Each structure stands twice: as C-alpha cells, then as structure tokens.
Amino acid sequence: MKEQSPPKVRFVTVDADLAGQRIDNFLRTQLKGVPKSMIYRILRKGEVRVNKGRIKPEYKLQADDIVRVPPVRVSPADDKPNPKLDKVASLAEQILFEDDRILVINKPSGIAVHGGSGLSFGLIEGLRALRPEAKFMELVHRxxxxTSGCILIAKKRSALRHMHEQLRDGQMDKRYQALVQGEWPENRFKVKAPLQKNVLQSGERLVNVNEAGKPSETRYRILSQFAGATLVEASPITGRTHQIRVHCLHAGHPIACDTKYGDAQFDEKMRKLGLNRLFLHASSIRFIHPKSGEPVTFTAPLDNQLCRILDTL
Structure with a gap:
C-alpha cells in the first residue's frame, strides 16, 4: 500500500467573485468531508488566518484576501459503491437550464434542498457532486x-447577490400549481393573512395564521375545476415558510396530501386515486438574468404522478 503524505498548510487567495462569502462556508468548500464542528474548532483555535490575522466564523471574505487553510486529517473514504450516485445521476435529467451564472432544475418531490435534520443528502449537495469543478454553487431560494418544481441555483456569488436583490425587490415571479380540496371561489383572487413560524423541540417547523406573525400574501387563480377539487395557480407575493400551504388551509381549501396542513378525508380519497405526494409544484419562475439583464422564464412540467391524478379526476 502506498503511504499517504501528510496534509500541508495551504494559502488560498480569494477570487473576486467569492467576496462577501462567510469564512466558515468558504472552508466547507476547501475542506470537503470535514465536519462542521471541526471547521468551527479550527476557527476558534486560530488555526485559520486571513491576511495573517485571526478571524471569527462570521467574517466575510474580501477580494484578494489570503486565507491560511490548516492541514486537517479526515478518515479516508472507503471504495464501496455510494448509494447516492444514482440520486446524483438522476438530478442531471432534471436540469432545465444551465450556463456559467445560473442553473435551473425541476426538483423532484421528496428531496430536501439541503442536507440537515438527519438528512446527509440534499439537492445542493447532489448538484455539487454532479459539478465537482464548480467553485461556487448556492441555492437562491428554497x-x-x-414540493417539486423550479428551483434556482447561483454558480457565482455576483449572480447570487443579483438574484437576492430581485427577491427583496419583488422582481422575481414564482408560480405554483396546487390541487386543493373543494370548489375554490371564482371571486377569491388572494389570501392575505399574517403567518407565524413555530419550531417544535424535534426541529419540525409548523406555521399558523396569527396576528402576531409576519404580513403574508398569496394571489390565486383557478386553472381547472373537478368534482370535489380545484387545480389553482398560486403566486406568493411574500416568501414565508409554508406560505401557500397555510394560506390554502386558511381559505378552507387545504392542498391534497399535505401531511402537515391537509384534510384526512380528502387525502384518503386522493390516495385511493393514486396520489401519494403533496400536490404542490413550482411550475414557473421569471426573473432578470444576472448576465444579460434580460427577463427570462423557465417552466417545469408536472411529474407523471401529478399528470395521472389530473387525468383521473
């Protein structure tokens, strides 16, 4: 067996496009496979230096900063086939658009946008594995x-900043399709109700309508009417956690197969028809392209299961 040479100190000069990134996030890309706890430990101990000085984990990098990256030993990975490889490969088929600034993907239902809460694999980790040469890859939104459908990934920090500005200024238009219980009223075009987020001891997030919550608004229009159900288009004006799901429930029309905010009888009926996932799909996204400055729109088709349930209805 070949003996591995011990890791050495590295000095990394920060590219201008990485300016503004927190040092802890930068180290996670430099020290792949190193646990977060170890990254914070070496920061606290002063083993990481920027321009020869100690820094805090929240320090934001500047262009041309010189970062001292200490040697960190990680246990060698075994050569067994990784069961996540199939998941990563399947993500490639869902990419709707990609250039040097952005990537738009039709996220499948059942995949978290990032690992955490007991999940080691998420969409962003999968995309980083798919594009190992990419220096930067971050979620623009969640x-x-x-929920399935259009999600936007920035491949440069400048693109991330540009699109976060659009989100803040309300310039990004996101449309969802949701199958809801009952007959949505033809004259109900919006739901305005303040939302409050609660985090349970388990870490689970639950949201409810509460006057003490944050102002929230969703616009609606009817796409198709069925017996006992309606397919609506929902456009969130604000971007609160679980907003569309809670606003539908507040309006008296919960979304099909919503395990947190749904109606048990309606869900059972939908399951008998073949639906076993939340019927909420981010069908399109419209924004200003960070490079061309031109408006672009991307649409994501419904998956086979959602198409089948609509045909059945």
Missing amino acids: LDRD
Whole structure:
C-alpha cells in the first residue's frame, strides 16, 4: 500500500467573485468531508488566518484576501459503491437550464434542498457532486422537501447577490400549481393573512395564521375545476415558510396530501386515486438574468404522478 503524505498548510487567495462569502462556508468548500464542528474548532483555535490575522466564523471574505487553510486529517473514504450516485445521476435529467451564472432544475418531490435534520443528502449537495469543478454553487431560494418544481441555483456569488436583490425587490415571479380540496371561489383572487413560524423541540417547523406573525400574501387563480377539487395557480407575493400551504388551509381549501396542513378525508380519497405526494409544484419562475439583464422564464412540467391524478379526476 502506498503511504499517504501528510496534509500541508495551504494559502488560498480569494477570487473576486467569492467576496462577501462567510469564512466558515468558504472552508466547507476547501475542506470537503470535514465536519462542521471541526471547521468551527479550527476557527476558534486560530488555526485559520486571513491576511495573517485571526478571524471569527462570521467574517466575510474580501477580494484578494489570503486565507491560511490548516492541514486537517479526515478518515479516508472507503471504495464501496455510494448509494447516492444514482440520486446524483438522476438530478442531471432534471436540469432545465444551465450556463456559467445560473442553473435551473425541476426538483423532484421528496428531496430536501439541503442536507440537515438527519438528512446527509440534499439537492445542493447532489448538484455539487454532479459539478465537482464548480467553485461556487448556492441555492437562491428554497422549496419544501415534498414540493417539486423550479428551483434556482447561483454558480457565482455576483449572480447570487443579483438574484437576492430581485427577491427583496419583488422582481422575481414564482408560480405554483396546487390541487386543493373543494370548489375554490371564482371571486377569491388572494389570501392575505399574517403567518407565524413555530419550531417544535424535534426541529419540525409548523406555521399558523396569527396576528402576531409576519404580513403574508398569496394571489390565486383557478386553472381547472373537478368534482370535489380545484387545480389553482398560486403566486406568493411574500416568501414565508409554508406560505401557500397555510394560506390554502386558511381559505378552507387545504392542498391534497399535505401531511402537515391537509384534510384526512380528502387525502384518503386522493390516495385511493393514486396520489401519494403533496400536490404542490413550482411550475414557473421569471426573473432578470444576472448576465444579460434580460427577463427570462423557465417552466417545469408536472411529474407523471401529478399528470395521472389530473387525468383521473
């Protein structure tokens, strides 16, 4: 067996496009496979230096900073086939658009946007594995684990900043399709109700309508009417956690197969028809492209299961 040479100190000069990134996030890309706890430990001990000085984990990098990356030993990975490889490969088929600034993907239902809460694999980890040469890859926004559809990834920090500005200024237009219980009223075009987020001891997030919550608004229009159900288009004006799901429930029309905010009888009926996932899909996204400055729109088709349930209805 070949003996591995011990890791050495590295000095990394920060690229201008990485300016503004927190040092802890930068180290996670430099020290792949190193646990977060170890990264914070070497920061606290002063083993990481920027321009020869100690820094805090929240320090934001500047262009041309010189970062001292200490040698860190990680246990060697075994050569067994990784069961996540199939998941990573399947993500490639869901990419709707990609260039040097952005990537748009039709996220499948059941995949969290990032690892955590007991999940080691998430969409962003999968995309980084798919594009190992990419120096930068971050989520622009999020989707719930069970929601499918358009999600936007920045491949440069400048693109991330540009698109976060659009989100803050309300310039990004996101449309969702949701199958809801009952007959959505033709004259109900919006739901305005303040939302409060509660985090349980388990870490689970639950949201409810509460006057003490944050102002929230969702616009709606009817796409198709069925017996006992309606397919609606939902456009969130604000971007609160679980907003569309809670606003539908507040309006008296919960979304099909919503395990947190759904109606048990309606869900059972939908399951008998073949639906076993939340019927909420981010169908399109419209924004200003960070490079061209032109408006672009991307649409994501419904998956086979959602198409089948609509045909059945």
